[in-house]
Amino acid sequence: MNYYFTTTTNGNFEEIEAKVTSLLKDENFGVLTQIDMQQTLKNKLNVDFKKYKILGACNPPFAYKALQAENKIGTMLxxxxxxxxxxxxxxxxxxxxxxxxxxxxxxxxxxxIANEVSTKLENVIKNINNEK
Structure with a gap:
């Protein structure tokens, strides 16, 4: 079992990023953080890197349940x-x-909790190539 779900699609980077954000919203996730690795690596190391963003997504009800079950789980959120x-x-x-x-x-x-969240995130990945 892979530690990630993945897909490849054709399109403009910014449009695909917006679509991902919209699909996450459909699954009741919000994007709490965005890390632009291209910009960060340029600013910190003065190196050129491809367009690469890390979106930190949160589904508050599931996060709350997880935190109630395991108080250190925030290290993985x-x-x-x-x-x-x-x-x-x-x-x-x-x-x-x-x-x-x-x-x-x-x-x-x-x-x-992990099973339900996995299903939701896998749905996001599966729907990237669907028209919306």
Whole structure:
């Protein structure tokens, strides 16, 4: 089992990023953080890097349930989704698979939560190539 779900699509980077954000919203996730790795690496290391953003997504009801079950689970929140340009107008979108990451935490209460969140994030990835 992979630690991520992924798909590749054709399109403009910014449009695909907006679509990912919209699909996350459809699954009741909000984007809490955005890390622009291209800009960060340029500013900090003066290196050129491809378009690559990390979106930190959160579904508050599931986050709350997880925090009630395991008070250190915040070290694994939010759920990260990456949007990266792998070639001109060829964008890869990947999301963490919480089922895999939660296996490191020995807490049975988290299994159901991780299963539901995994399904939602996999839906986002599966729907990237659908018209919306």
């Amino acid at each position: 939010p759920c990260n989704i990456i949007v990266q340009e792998i070639a001109p107008n060829k964008i890869e979108v990947s999301a963490i698979n919480p089922l895999v990451s939660m296996k490191a935490v020995k807490n049975k209460q988290l299994e159901g």
